[in-house]
Amino acid sequence: MKNISYDIAALLLLFVLLHSCYIRRMTRGISNRVFLILTYITIASTTFDIVAVSLDNAQSSNTIALYVAHFGYLLTHFLSAPTYFMFIVSLTDTWHKLRKNIILQGVLLAPLIVMVSALVVNVWNQLVFSVENGYRRGPLFALMYIGTAFYVIFSIAYIVRYRRLLGRTKVITTGTFMPVELAAMVVQMIHPTARLEMFGGAIGLLIVSVGIQRPEDYVDSFTQLTKYSAYVYDMKRAAYNHKHVRIVMLNLSNYQAIQAMIGFDYTMQVLKEVANTIREISKKTYRFVDLYYLDNGRFRMVFWGKGYDKAESIAEMLNQELKKGFNIVGLDISLTPFIVLADYPEELADFKTLMAFGADFHLRNHYTGRIMRASELYNQNQLNIQNNIDKIIEQALENERFEVYYQPIYSIQQGKFISAEALLRLFDPEHGFISPEMLIIAAEQNGTIHRIGEFVFEKVCQFISSEEFQNLGLEYIEVNLSVAQVMNGDLPENYLSIMKKYNVSPDKINLEITETAAAYEQEVMMDNMEQMNQAGINFSLDDYGTGYSNIQRVIQLPLNIIKLDKSFVNEQNNQKVWIFLKNTVKMLKDMNMEIVIEGVETQEMLDIFSDLQCDFVQGYFFSKPIPQNDFIEFISNAN
Numbered sequence: 001m002k003n004i005s006y007d008i009a010a011l012l013l014l015f016v017l018l019h020s021c022y023i024r025r026m027t028r029g030i031s032n033r034v035f036l037i038l039t040y041i042t043i044a045s046t047t048f049d050i051v052a053v054s055l056d057n058a059q060s061s062n063t064i065a066l067y068v069a070h071f072g073y074l075l076t077h078f079l080s081a082p083t084y085f086m087f088i089v090s091l092t093d094t095w096h097k098l099r100k101n102i103i104l105q106g107v108l109l110a111p112l113i114v115m116v117s118a119l120v121v122n123v124w125n126q127l128v129f130s131v132e133n134g135y136r137r138g139p140l141f142a143l144m145y146i147g148t149a150f151y152v153i154f155s156i157a158y159i160v161r162y163r164r165l166l167g168r169t170k171v172i173t174t175g176t177f178m179p180v181e182l183a184a185m186v187v188q189m190i191h192p193t194a195r196l197e198m199f200g201g202a203i204g205l206l207i208v209s210v211g212i213q214r215p216e217d218y219v220d221s222f223t224q225l226t227k228y229s230a231y232v233y234d235m236k237r238a239a240y241n242h243k244h245v246r247i248v249m250l251n252l253s254n255y256q257a258i259q260a261m262i263g264f265d266y267t268m269q270v271l272k273e274v275a276n277t278i279r280e281i282s283k284k285t286y287r288f289v290d291l292y293y294l295d296n297g298r299f300r301m302v303f304w305g306k307g308y309d310k311a312e313s314i315a316e317m318l319n320q321e322l323k324k325g326f327n328i329v330g331l332d333i334s335l336t337p338f339i340v341l342a343d344y345p346e347e348l349a350d351f352k353t354l355m356a357f358g359a360d361f362h363l364r365n366h367y368t369g370r371i372m373r374a375s376e377l378y379n380q381n382q383l384n385i386q387n388n389i390d391k392i393i394e395q396a397l398e399n400e401r402f403e404v405y406y407q408p409i410y411s412i413q414q415g416k417f418i419s420a421e422a423l424l425r426l427f428d429p430e431h432g433f434i435s436p437e438m439l440i441i442a443a444e445q446n447g448t449i450h451r452i453g454e455f456v457f458e459k460v461c462q463f464i465s466s467e468e469f470q471n472l473g474l475e476y477i478e479v480n481l482s483v484a485q486v487m488n489g490d491l492p493e494n495y496l497s498i499m500k501k502y503n504v505s506p507d508k509i510n511l512e513i514t515e516t517a518a519a520y521e522q523e524v525m526m527d528n529m530e531q532m533n534q535a536g537i538n539f540s541l542d543d544y545g546t547g548y549s550n551i552q553r554v555i556q557l558p559l560n561i562i563k564l565d566k567s568f569v570n571e572q573n574n575q576k577v578w579i580f581l582k583n584t585v586k587m588l589k590d591m592n593m594e595i596v597i598e599g600v601e602t603q604e605m606l607d608i609f610s611d612l613q614c615d616f617v618q619g620y621f622f623s624k625p626i627p628q629n630d631f632i633e634f635i636s637n638a639n
Contacts, residue, residue: 002053002195003194004049004054006194006199007198009199010046010199010201010202011043011050011202013206014046017039017206017209018036021036021209025224026209030090031090031212035087039205041079041083042080042198042202045080045201048069048070048073048076051072052070052073055069059134063132066135067131070129070131071119071122081150082111084151084177088159091165091174092241093234096241097241111147111150114147115144118140118143128140152178156175159174159175173208173212176211177208180200180203181197181201182200184197184201185197218230220293222272223275225275225292226293230292231292231294232355234290234302235351239350239351245308245343246302246311246341247302247311248300248315248339249299249300249340250299250300250301250337250338251338251340252299252335252337253336253362255267255296258335266328270335274335275299278299278318281317281321287307288303288304288305288306288307294358298358318339319337319371322335338372339372340373340374341374342354342357342358347375350387352387356386361377386438389439390442393439393442393443393448397451402426402456403424403425403427404422404459404460404463405422405628406422406477406627406628406631407624407626408420408618408631408635411616412609412610412616412617416639417635418474418475419474419478421477421625422460422478422479424440424456443482449485450485453481454495454498456480460509461499461504462502464477464502464508472635475507476508479509479510479511480514480542481512482514486528489524489527492531492532496535505536506535509537509538510537510538510539510561512539512540512541512563513540513542514541526557530558539561541554541561543565544562554591560594561593562593562596563595564595564596564597564614568581585613594615594616595615596617597616597618599619600621602621603621605621
């Protein structure tokens with residue numbers, strides 16, 4: 001008598017696993033759907049095995065029932081091997097490669113065709129199995145083992161071939177399935193009465209489900225779309241496999257404004273509505289699309305296969321639907337859906353370019369309301385710079401490519417130039433001029449800002465200690481400090497050491513911090529400024545009035561100069577701005593602070609701010625930032 005207890009346990013386990021897949025919503029995506037198919041096949045195989053063994057144990061004379069039960073078991077049990085191979089292929093996302101390789105398709109289909117054909121004709125020749133006088137294996141039964149071994153070997157080869165794509169966890173998990181089932185098969189061969197094979201298969205599927213089919217790793221809890229980490233993985237995988245996809249990139253341009261207006265909870269409802277709209281529209285692609293929510297109002301639809309040609313029409317439908325907006329708790333919420341269509345890798349050649357472009361195209365381009373193509377919007381050279389900025393900075397430091405430019409600062413009272421602001425510039429031999437904004441942001445992120453800052457400061461000190469500077473009659477040079485530099489506890493020691501090296505008097509240096517840095521409530525910053533101020537170094541506050549203004553911070557910090565942002569210059573005809581400006585200047589003057597106006601470009605602007613009794617003026621009206629030699633010549637002639 002054969003024991004079906006393990007089969008029943010396997011069936012219960014499989015139903016729990018199936019229920020878990022639906023509860024956890026692991027039904028979207030090819031790999032999830034193939035896994036479900038594999039689970040259904042294993043359930044069918046286990047059910048047929050229970051029926052077949054039960055009939056065998058009862059010594060049933062119903063040959064039709066016996067034949068159907070054993071035929072169903074053998075067929076479904078064999079199908080689990082090629083289905084598992086399909087699951088491995090779906091994890092590597094290499095279906096497009098299989099479709100192109102006709103010979104490989106033939107090789108993979110051959111064992112399946114042979115085995116299914118053998119089972120079909122077995123009705124007449126009974127060469128695989130028979131049930132006439134009890135269940136017996138026929139001379140061709142070995143085909144079952146050969147065919148299964150074929151797909152097992154192919155699965156192992158595929159896992160090894162694409163181990164870099166799968167990663168360590170998936171390699172271990174997918175590789176565990178087969179040894180577990182093989183072990184159960186060996187035990188069953190040694191002890192034929194113990195039906196362990198299906199139980200081993202159920203355990204293997206459970207391991208795969210726990211190790212790979214984890215929704216928390218792939219599904220965003222709010223939108224129920226696939227999350228950012230999965231998008232990164234899938235796009236890297238597509239690049240590795242040379243898979244051509246068409247991406248509908250949706251960035252909600254007014255996402256931050258919506259969140260500020262209605263708060264976090266209601267904003268999540270807006271995101272859910274957008275996600276539902278995307279899901280409904282995507283049904284028209286016959287499932288040849290993957291849906292993602294990245295973050296901060298950024299959604300992606302990745303089309304492939306038969307869905308590739310539908311991407312443009314789907315994008316148009318999505319654009320029209322989202323422009324209608326949503327009603328959330330009685331509020332009509334208008335959306336600004338900036339949608340870009342991108343062919344990857346035809347238009348965006350590699351993964352870095354794809355991610356760099358998608359991050360902020362809605363900020364760098366004017367919103368038109370129509371679907372845009374990626375090729376319309378991006379500058380390849382700028383993206384190349386953005387992708388390689390760390391390498392560019394490191395090479396610039398090694399090869400001393402950084403330069404210090406100087407922009408003159410004019411004293412209204414003295415009627416001459418009395419100082420200048422030192423500004424960092426970089427011209428890369430491959431990429432050309434590198435934007436200072438991009439340069440500083442990248443340098444702060446990768447930590448090179450401190451080396452760059454010390455380079456600039458040392459160059460300025462070298463210049464101040466030179467005879468040329470002394471002949472110019474300038475009072476001091478302004479040097480910018482980034483947020484990261486201000487927060488560096490070693491700043492005072494390093495900068496004072498450089499000044500001592502070049503015998504530079506503290507009154508020749510003015511360190512300039514931005515309002516962004518001033519907004520930080522960090523003790524380190526205050527300590528740094530106090531130490532350097534006590535050593536005789538003055539400080540100025542740059543970009544005053546750009547959104548971080550806090551008069552209490554201005555009072556607390558050891559500041560001598562306030563630089564009013566150039567946005568005031570552009571708004572000089574605005575009566576409200578003018579009232580604010582006049583009162584701000586009066587307040588700062590009463591606090592014994594000197595005032596610099598930035599961005600002055602015309603004589604009219606100069607006259608206006610002179611009448612306002614500002615102290616200094618800086619801008620293109622006098623000079624743009626220029627190299628040191630040009631600056632020396634300019635000041636010599638002007639003064």
